[in-house]
Amino acid sequence: MIAGGTVVVVAATVLTSSSDQRHLADGSRPASAVFDGTPLEGARVTGRLGGVIDTYGGYVVDALRTNSEFYEAADVALTAQWEARAASIAAQDERDAAPGPAPTASPSPPADDAPAAEPDVETTDEPAVLAQEPEPEADQEPPVTVLVVSDLHCNVGMATVIGSLARLSEADVVLDAGDTTMNGTTVEQYCVTTFARAVPAGVPLVVSPGNHDSEETTAMYARAGATILDGHVVEVEGMRVLGDDDPNATRVGAGGTASRGESAADMGERLADEACQARDVDLLLIHTPAVGDAALDSGCVPAQISGHFHRRSDPKQVGLGVRYLSASTAGATLGEATLGPLNGTAELTVLRWDPTSRMFLDYQVVSVHTDASVEVTARLPWPVVELPSPTEPDGAELPPGVAAGALTPSPR
Template identity: 30%
Template sequence: MIALVRTMPTRRLLEVLAYVGAWLVVSVAVAAAIFVNSERTVEIASHEATLSPDFSGEVVARMGPVLPDLRMPSGSRIGIEVELGKTDAATLEELTARYAAIASQPEGQIAVAERAVTAMALAALVQGAVLGAVPLLVWAAIGQARRRELYAGLRTRGGIAVSGLAIVLVVALVVPFGWGRTDRPAERWTSLRDFVGPDVTLPDEVADVEVMTDATTAQSRRLVESAVSGYQQSLAFYSEAAEDAAFLDLREPEEGETVVLMVSDRHDNIGMDKVARAIADAGGATAVIDAGDDTSTGSRWEAFSLDSLAAVFQDFDGRWAVAGNHDNGTFVRSHLEDLGWTYFDDEVIDGPGDSRILGVDDPRSSGLGNWRDEKGLSFKEVADRLADAACAADEDGDRVNTLLVHDANLGRPALERGCVDLVLGGHVHVQTGPTAVTAEDGRVGYTYTLGTTGGAAYAIAIGSKLRRPASIGLITYRDGRPVGIQSITLQTNGRYDVDPWVELTY
């Protein structure tokens, strides 16, 4: 291409550059017009939300008929308007509590919005590039002789009238697709600090947030104050816990070892995600295992919990998970799979530290791999099927080093038959193990149940602080096998309890 340009006559080169320049100008203009009129519907802040980009440089959240709208700088020339739609929250108090929890750990929701805006921008660029080439192709197709005839016709009175009409039509089509929306009346904004008054102390993180004051009631002001209070408590508790994690007395991995962080039963408590990541960094973990119950109901509104988990561990080498009994349906699994997490379909696959891992979703909610279409299987029948699969793999020389389930009882038969090294589970919200189990043939395996990482009472964990102690596990792998486990518990008062590292011997 460069050689062709070098040998091209100057006049021809200028024509080519003029065509390319015109194409770029038209394409960018058309792409920008398409971009600012794009929309995407995603799950944001437990709502079905519509995202509309613009070039305002601001993020505007349309909160609905009761709560006041919010806006803040986006940090770039690109802005976005978020229209919050339906939600399943039963009360405004419940909804504001969710807002407070999400605001204290916003990385997942930011990532969702960024992915949506990026997708809209790329789509607009592609469409703009195609549409930008249309007038140039038409220009070239007309030919030089015909263009001269048309140019001569433009000098006549009729030609001037037709040209003027064409310009008016183009302007009429383009202007409504302008650089910002003008369909809303003038809005009055005030800083959040002025809105809540001097009696409420605001953290620096919300210094740039503004509130729309039109039609604001005293009740909505109280709800905002409640959300701000919950946000402050949540941010302070979990941020302090994350900072303290750096000073925990954790075993340091030796050369050739791989450490994996284990979480389970988060139940939407995204505040603990930053704590779990801090513990992972302090313990040298480079991969993560999730034993399920990331949500309370498996509903789409709980996507914020999955987005937060994915954002916190997006740079880890491996991310394995199973769905728990509260992760009802297929949404949780499909959403995390789309975000790069690995689930299981009755096959032994590569695990952490050159090990082999097998996992199954809890049969009480989400089915069991390729067996999910077979109805009416009892928990025991599923456990026996799982043991058969693990033992068949062991006989074929593909031993299961880690069996990941939501309820460790599901892996008990496989352990008792000596077909797996370690069974990992959660479900009961109480830590037990690691406990050695000797099979009939003398082989030793271990079972380990992690408590609730979300600090959940029953299936509820959202709140400004823990409802019960929160559990994190660190599992060490060496030479393809799990060789040690260390348990960490964050108490409701913010104190850490670190158990000794337990060696697993075979």
């Protein structure tokens, strides 16, 4: 995708700059074969750069075609695997809902000349009282489907896969756990815009910027339609989400990683305070996992989703909440580029959140491999938090929103 953008930009520049060279006869150079099969097929490149494009442009166009073919194949595989898994889940649900074994048949009625059996219970003149059916439960709201991506690092090839999975899963919300760009440069506007446009219309996109993102690229993401977390609670589809940008900034070739002005510990305490004051936070979305330690320990945040490490860690209890770490949706691998076909397995996660209990129900991991094959797991249960006794050994009361035996949401 990036390669394709480069071809178009370079070619358009050459064509434009050459159009004013009136001393060159129109059509003095034949159409460049480099652009065959692309939107610029038939274009004539004049001037001294024409030869350069003819010589080296083919490498770029070949890279573009390879890239497109890879992600098109991955998209086809995703659709097939998701539909197969969905059919398996539907079949299991149908089996679970099926009635139990049929009751044993009643004995045949006695013959006409046989006396009827006496009832085993005494008869009474009082009217019979029928056993009451249990009251049906009130209609519950359907689960909210959440699609999580992280550490995209400008791999715009995955945009098609993200959009397809959002539609296949009927996602209500898309969460981006940060590091959407490679270096937070203004030229990476194409990256954040491409990802924002991949999300189906009407589906909220909520972002916690990472250490490779910047104020500039984050502002571009916001202009493209993303909701950027800034330390305050936002509500999407009934879910209350808290988060912020990463406390650190990493700039390749410009001194590495440095603090943005607030330490990770200070940000963590600030977010924990915000969550406890709000008393209704359902999820902490923050790029670097450790920033959420204080909030999880406080008991004011039941769940946290993060990225940063480019490897998945299945949901597990941390403090008084559950933390899930998403792997890289770009297939980011140490020492390998994230542009072009995948150099490592890319992962996306589909979760279901129950608006009644205000807890996550389950999650599915979608893996795209380096051969463009796709794997979709079954729905895996979200773990239940094990809570301490109502008082700690020192007699301190549990934090607001926590009850012994079960993690219950604070009153709203």
